[in-house]
């Protein structure tokens with residue numbers, strides 16, 4: 001199998017796996033218990049929190065562990081707005097469903113809430129001028145992702161943060177795909193809320209965190225004990241959190257080297273695709289992007305069929321977001337960057353990671369060429 005779907009998830013790093021296994025045996029106590037077994041788990045939890053906080057250059061009190069990126073995004077959006085108070089959320093038209101659907105929930109439940117959706121350019125960058133036109137001081141939240149999961153484009157985070165700072169509005173950024181792959185500079189970018197996830201960086205699944213800037217008023221969305229500073233109650237998954245912190249440490253220590261390697265690999269992949277296959281359209285920004293992500297449309301095909309056929313031939317790819325892999329609807333991200341329906345239906349996401357090599361690419365491209373040509377012939 002050749003795996004080119006690292007934006008969907010990554011295999012757990014061996015060192016991380018060993019640490020988690022060990023933690024399952026040693027740190028099974030409830031970190032809220034005040035006896036020795038509990039305290040040992042609590043100490044490890046604190047240590048993991050300090051690690052994540054240190055990597056993000058924030059304080060441990062500002063890090064709250066969650067069950068993953070989705071919960072962190074949901075909490076950011078549903079937790080920041082005062083119940084029943086009129087408010088406006090300003091967001092982009094390429095957000096992940098974890099943001100998009102949380103915003104929809106607010107709009108359905110609170111008739112006094114509005115949403116302004118800012119378009120992106122044809123390379124997938126938020127149009128900051130349009131953002132400046134609509135944002136005003138009374139807005140409740142700006143929510144724009146750090147980098148897009150489908151096309152990889154990094155957003156103009158610094159400019160968005162400056163607008164948020166000027167109007168004194170909290171800025172939430174979904175950094176699930178960016179964390180561990182590019183510097184986030186939370187403070188410099190004036191980010192108040194940030195969502196991250198463990199399984200995108202070779203850590204265990206079901207684990208993530210939300211950064212909440214000190215002083216940001218938040219309402220919990222789960223009710224129970226006082227875990228995670230009362231913001232996210234429920235007994236923490238200490239072994240997974242320990243693994244998450246280790247995976248993050250490894251990702252940060254290799255970030256620059258991996259960035260260069262993956263940019264090089266994805267460029268090579270694009271050259272090989274363009275050289276071998278007719279009519280390949282590149283989607284997203286060519287270099288200001290998640291290093292391992294390349295998205296291309298192969299008009300005349302349907303991405304779900306390409307993905308299934310490639311899987312039969314031993315190659316794992318994705319057509320748009322993993323969660324919509326069975327959908328025959330065109331990717332909304334690809335339509336947002338101006339792709340026509342026939343192009344947006346045919347987008348394939350190649351997300352490369354640590355174990356991939358040029359040899360993988362030279363093996364995959366001829367297989368893909370055959371699959372694309374067969375499907376184009378069938379559809380013509």
Ligand code: PLP
Nearest residue numbers: 068069070096098149176177197
């Ligand atoms: N946000 C983005 C940009 C993502 O790519 C994902 C996962 O694909 C999520 C949020 C959800 O994260 P999790 O799978 O940890 O819930």
